[in-house]
Amino acid sequence: MSSKYDHPIPARIMHQINLVCMVVMVATGFFIHKPNFSLLGIDMNLARYTHFIIAFIILLNSVTRIYWSIFGAPRDIKYFLPEKENKGKLFATMSYYYFLRKTKPKTSKYNGWQKxxxxxxxxxxWFMALTGFAMLWKTNPFWASVVDLFGGLSMIHAIHYLVMWFFVFTVMFHVYLVLFDDFKSFLVMFFGIKPDQEEVY
Ligand code: HEM
Known part of the structure; x- marks a missing residue:
């Protein structure tokens, strides 16, 4: 049995690292895309250098999170895979989010949309890493072939930029849902404050 509000310290630390890295990646990425959009007078070399350093940190964090979800004590990989408690509840969950239904369907720790x-x-x-490293090492024969695969350098820049918007919108949605629909989870994730009444699954 596990609680919806189990967010062990390693999971919380890795979540916070993702959060900080993402904010920096989007800010520096924006600047690289539109250098004239400088509000802080940041110089391009600094933005690019920061983008690459943070890329390595977020990728290392991703590998660690995957490893920990498989081999770490809670083995929480199961929460990211399909579970029978969620079967057939995707549309009911969506209806709840669209205010078409009053009660939230009972699902596992994460509902299907979250998973x-x-x-x-x-x-x-990892797709950002692939396209990013291809832009970075475009003169290397292997990475040059990746650039070609995506239709050339300007295409790969555009794809990398568009996927950034995918992150921006989905993260905004994630923040909105957690703050307005699942505030208790937010308190656990950021401050370790567990509610008195635990929802046990
Ligand atoms: C994870 C590994 C990543 C690597 C290795 C990487 C690498 C790069 C590289 C090499 C550039 C081009 C720099 C230049 O032309 O001077 C770039 C641009 C950019 N990156 Fe990343 N990046 C990564 C992840 C991300 C993430 C997570 C975001 C945002 C969610 C992001 C957003 C951007 C944006 C918006 C640009 C400008 C694209 C353009 O040229 O219009 N990157 N990145």
């Missing part, structure tokens, strides 16, 4: 989002974020991050 899908977290898994897609992981793949999207």
């Amino acid at each position: 899908a989002t977290y898994v897609i974020w992981t793949f999207a991050l």
Whole structure:
């Protein structure tokens, strides 16, 4: 049996690292895309250098999170895979989020939409790494072939930029849902404050 409000310290630390890295990646990425959009007078070399350093940190964090979800004590990989408690509840959950239904369907720790989002974020991050490293090392024959695969350098820049917007919108949605629909989870994730009445699954 596990509680919906179990967010062990390693999971919380890795979540916070993701949060900080994402904010920096989007801010520096924006600046690289539109250098004239400088509000703070940041110089391009600093923005690019920061973007690459943080890229390595967020990728290392991603590998650690995957490893920990499989081999760490709670083995929480199961929460990111389909579970029978969620079967057939995708549309009911969506209706609840669209205010078409008053009660939230009882699901496992994460509902199907959450699971899908977290898994897609992981793949999207590694896709950003693939396109990012291809832009960075474009003169290397292997990475040059990756650039070609995506239709050339300007195309790969555009794809990398568009996927950033995917992150921006889905993260905004995630923040909105957690603050307005699941505030208790927010308190656990950020401050370790567990509610008195635990929802046990
Ligand atoms: C995870 C590994 C990543 C690597 C290795 C990487 C690398 C790069 C590189 C090499 C550039 C081009 C720099 C230049 O042309 O001077 C770039 C641009 C950019 N990056 Fe990343 N990046 C990564 C992740 C991300 C993430 C997570 C975001 C945002 C969610 C992001 C947003 C951007 C944006 C918006 C640009 C400008 C694209 C353009 O040229 O219009 N990157 N990145």
